Amino acid sequence: MGYSSHDEYFRGAAPAVQPLLAAIQDRVESLLPAAERCISYNMPAFRGQRVFFYFAAFKRHIGIYPPVQADTALIQELAPYRGPKGNLSFPLTQPLPLELIGRVALALHREYNCD
Numbered sequence: 001m002g003y004s005s006h007d008e009y010f011r012g013a014a015p016a017v018q019p020l021l022a023a024i025q026d027r028v029e030s031l032l033p034a035a036e037r038c039i040s041y042n043m044p045a046f047r048g049q050r051v052f053f054y055f056a057a058f059k060r061h062i063g064i065y066p067p068v069q070a071d072t073a074l075i076q077e078l079a080p081y082r083g084p085k086g087n088l089s090f091p092l093t094q095p096l097p098l099e100l101i102g103r104v105a106l107a108l109h110r111e112y113n114c115d
Contacts, residue, residue, distance in 0.1 A: 048114020
């Protein structure tokens, strides 16, 4: 199934996860008001001059892509959530660290030269 909007994607997610997805969306939009919502790779995403932030719901976690590569201190802070390729996985059994996710969005926005 292909999604055409963030809202459509959210409606297809488990009811318990929908508010978490909306909270991530709200956080990114509050920090980067010029970022545009889009769907890329069938996931909700944000673009500046190019797509820089993707997020998706899975059975046991919320994933955020692509990996942060340039901010060494942030990468170290993200270590508990990083998978083998650096993508982030936030377990649904733990509170969602929205402040940290916001910093990830800002870092990716800088890395992908979206200003």
